[in-house]
Amino acid sequence: MKDIRNVAVIGGGTMGNGIVHVFAQNNFNVTLVETKKELANRAIETIERNLDRMVTKEKISVSDKEDALKRIQTSLKLDEAVSDADLVVEAVPEIFELKRKIFEEIDKSAPEHTILATNTSSISITKLAAVTGRPEKFIGMHFFNPVPVMKLVEIIRGLETDQNIAETIQKLSEKLGKVPVTANDSPGFVSNRVLMPMINEAIFCVYEGVATPEAVDDVMKLGMAHPMGPLRLADFIGLDVCLDILNVLYEGFKDPKYRPSPLLVKMVDAGKLGDKSGEGFFKYDK
Ligand code: 3HC
Numbered sequence: 001m002k003d004i005r006n007v008a009v010i011g012g013g014t015m016g017n018g019i020v021h022v023f024a025q026n027n028f029n030v031t032l033v034e035t036k037k038e039l040a041n042r043a044i045e046t047i048e049r050n051l052d053r054m055v056t057k058e059k060i061s062v063s064d065k066e067d068a069l070k071r072i073q074t075s076l077k078l079d080e081a082v083s084d085a086d087l088v089v090e091a092v093p094e095i096f097e098l099k100r101k102i103f104e105e106i107d108k109s110a111p112e113h114t115i116l117a118t119n120t121s122s123i124s125i126t127k128l129a130a131v132t133g134r135p136e137k138f139i140g141m142h143f144f145n146p147v148p149v150m151k152l153v154e155i156i157r158g159l160e161t162d163q164n165i166a167e168t169i170q171k172l173s174e175k176l177g178k179v180p181v182t183a184n185d186s187p188g189f190v191s192n193r194v195l196m197p198m199i200n201e202a203i204f205c206v207y208e209g210v211a212t213p214e215a216v217d218d219v220m221k222l223g224m225a226h227p228m229g230p231l232r233l234a235d236f237i238g239l240d241v242c243l244d245i246l247n248v249l250y251e252g253f254k255d256p257k258y259r260p261s262p263l264l265v266k267m268v269d270a271g272k273l274g275d276k277s278g279e280g281f282f283k284y285d286k
Pocket of ligand 1: 121149
């Protein structure tokens with residue numbers, strides 16, 4: 001199998017720019033693919049800011065930062081960007097039809113040896129793999145926010161993912177300084193199947209008047225040593241993203257235990273999405 005040197009990351013949003021950051025910091029050549037120049041520029045600015053933060057904390061040197069930035073290119077052309085990629089990591093919004101379109105195009109333009117990975121948080125890996133002509137080279141590579149900080153990469157094997165591909169991606173994750181944990185394809189995988197019901201239950205506590213958002217979060221921070229309470233974390237992830245994932249669990253298992261809290265639905269309807277909209281369970285500076 002060809003060594004992975006060139007990586008294309010599709011999407012420069014919160015997860016995408018973090019993924020580009022860790023690949024570039026760990027000596028890979030990365031092409032960040034976006035749909036507009038302004039979005040690509042914004043992603044690079046975020047990466048620079050996060051690399052600066054690491055320089056300030058003396059985790060990397062100024063020259064490490066500059067070298068990492070030199071390894072990043074941006075592109076608005078998906079077909080060109082993947083034409084010499086050994087690995088493509090897709091990190092676009094959680095809309096199946098959008099991902100389908102992108103993977104069909106990647107599959108046409110990427111060389112035969114290229115591994116296709118998705119950072120989806122809950123869409124079926126098997127279903128996404130099936131839109132390509134190479135389901136054996138398709139895998140879930142699920143990073144966690146903030147990507148430069150969180151140690152986990154959840155690796156999800158689709159029904160047809162080749163064992164060698166899974167092992168290659170495990171080793172690659174270690175080269176990124178991460179800890180890979182492997183799961184089979186199932187709604188929400190492990191991470192969101194465990195995390196989202198906890199967040200949903202925290203929202204039910206507020207909905208039913210059991211406690212305030214502050215009190216719910218204090219219980220989990222002070223009693224269970226969580227770095228963020230579940231409601232602060234829900235805001236950080238995005239309430240729309242939490243709702244989408246709960247719906248995937250609910251529909252995937254057909255089990256009422258995953259039904260989203262009506263309060264979560266209402267907040268998303270009101271545009272209160274958490275950090276990104278300036279308000280969720282708590283208020284933020286935009
Ligand atoms: N890039 C680089 N470094 C960053 C960073 C970023 N984007 N964000 C934070 N950091 C660094 C800081 O510089 C700091 O470094 P230090 O340890 O050397 O001082 C360290 O991370 C901690 O940051 P802060 O001191 O600013 O703030 P906190 O101590 O409050 O930590 C946090 C922030 C790391 C976000 C912490 O609150 C945390 O771990 N929260 C839980 C996050 C979590 O659960 N993420 C998973 C979400 S689920 C997901 O992503 C999956 C999806 O499918 C839903």
